[in-house]
Amino acid sequence: MIIQKYKTCVFCGSGKLKVNKCQKFIHNFYTRSIKNDLDLNDIFFKKMKTYKCINCHVIQNNPWFSKKTSFKIFNQIYGQHNRNWLNVLNFFQRGLKPNHGNLFNILVKNFKIKKYCEFNAPFMGLMIDFFDKEYNQNSKFNRNIFNYSLSYLSSRQLAGFNKSLRNKKEKEAKKNLKKLNKFKNKISVNNVIKKTLIVDNSYLSWLYNDNYKSVNSRSLASELFDIDIEEFNLKKKSKKYDLFGLFNTLDHTHQPKKILDYALNNSKYVLIYYHSNENLERQHLFSLTNKFIFYLKKNKIFCSNLTLDISKKFKTKEVYILCSKFNKVNI
Numbered sequence: 297m298i299i300q301k302y303k304t305c306v307f308c309g310s311g312k313l314k315v316n317k318c319q320k321f322i323h324n325f326y327t328r329s330i331k332n333d334l335d336l337n338d339i340f341f342k343k344m345k346t347y348k349c350i351n352c353h354v355i356q357n358n359p360w361f362s363k364k365t366s367f368k369i370f371n372q373i374y375g376q377h378n379r380n381w382l383n384v385l386n387f388f389q390r391g392l393k394p395n396h397g398n399l400f401n402i403l404v405k406n407f408k409i410k411k412y413c414e415f416n417a418p419f420m421g422l423m424i425d426f427f428d429k430e431y432n433q434n435s436k437f438n439r440n441i442f443n444y445s446l447s448y449l450s451s452r453q454l455a456g457f458n459k460s461l462r463n464k465k466e467k468e469a470k471k472n473l474k475k476l477n478k479f480k481n482k483i484s485v486n487n488v489i490k491k492t493l494i495v496d497n498s499y500l501s502w503l504y505n506d507n508y509k510s511v512n513s514r515s516l517a518s519e520l521f522d523i524d525i526e527e528f529n530l531k532k533k534s535k536k537y538d539l540f541g542l543f544n545t546l547d548h549t550h551q552p553k554k555i556l557d558y559a560l561n562n563s564k565y566v567l568i569y570y571h572s573n574e575n576l577e578r579q580h581l582f583s584l585t586n587k588f589i590f591y592l593k594k595n596k597i598f599c600s601n602l603t604l605d606i607s608k609k610f611k612t613k614e615v616y617i618l619c620s621k622f623n624k625v626n627i
């Protein structure tokens with residue numbers, strides 16, 4: 297089964313879905329790859345219609361790809377999360393941080409952040425900013441620490457090698473890890489915060505093939521940033537965070553409301569960043585819209601729309617909402 301029906305809102309579960317008037321379909325880079333790899337025709341894509349939820353204002357496609365097929369889309373057809381990797385490479389090779397305007401400075405200035413958590417994709421939000429703040433080193437140091445991390449992890453991959461090559465790789469791994477730790481220990485890192493990446497391994501997100509030079513993004517993030525990686529669905533105890541970042545990941549899980557509720561219940565503040573896509577493309581199951589903030593407010597969540605306050609030049613429609621269940625968010 298390639299396609300399945302999504303009759304209720306994938307975010308809030310409401311049945312109040314209104315079909316959109318405009319149902320124009322144009323192929324893009326992603327849909328062309330899906331069409332090719334799954335051997336589909338355009339009639340298939342035209343069967344998908346976009347709907348708007350009256351309750352939470354999310355836009356979704358129905359019917360859309362089944363969970364089984366979405367695994368193929370995010371792990372095979374375009375299994376590498378390009379933006380995620382571009383953020384890492386831009387920083388460690390070119391000294392450029394992910395473009396969230398001056399959001400990071402605003403947040404650290406206004407809040408005491410000791411425990412920070414992000415969801416699913418490790419390089420989309422503020423982990424790189426925290427690394428830069430804590431180590432506060434030049435570009436040569438950053439390049440070295442990145443290269444040693446990457447080399448260490450790739451030299452731990454031994455499949456298919458004969459004994460002498462395995463021995464060579466073993467020596468490389470030890471050498472790279474030693475250099476990496478020497479670099480880390482040389483710097484007295486001040487005010488280190490506790491960083492966690494919660495993952496839910498959704499078939500709507502990049503998992504097993506989100507690799508660069510054969511190294512997976514989560515393995516690299518764990519080594520490079522010393523973050524804890526925790527599985528959402530196995531979590532028994534709640535943990536309290538000061539800030540929880542959802543950076544373009546809330547629309548890449550099949551349980552978005554559960555994730556947002558967890559974040560709101562366990563963190564003083566939650567930052568939701570998303571593309572507001574009224575003309576939902578066919579490679580996405582759903583998208584949050586500009587009006588999502590009204591849904592949050594209706595549910596007694598304190599919200600502040602920071603989009604216009606972070607000095608960022610936008611090429612596409614993007615939204616930054618800071619919210620909290622417990623505290624007013626006046627920045």
Ligand SMILES: [Zn+2]
Nearest residue numbers: 305308349352
């Ligand atoms: Zn809804």
